[in-house]
Amino acid sequence: MEQPDAAPDTPRSVIGYQGEPERHSFRKSFHRRCHIGRPTAWPDGKIDHVRLLREQGNSLGEITSKTGIPKTSLHRYLTPATEQEQ
Structure with a gap:
């Protein structure tokens, strides 16, 4: 079955390749938004607060x-x- 917007002498592989950059950019943006792996237990801001409290002399x-x-x-x-590590 032929695609209606394709020129008759254009190979199908060239037509399929035209959408590849769009799929690649979609994958990159998708992976930037989705965290793969175990989620962090505590947000960075809370850990910074913990370090500040420790520097102020608070015990664990x-x-x-x-x-x-x-x-x-x-x-x-x-x-x-x-x-x-030791």
């Missing part, structure tokens, strides 16, 4: 009671990545 228990973030998560967020 005090930060837990103020923010509701468990101590184990606080320890993970406040420990540098190089120490966690």
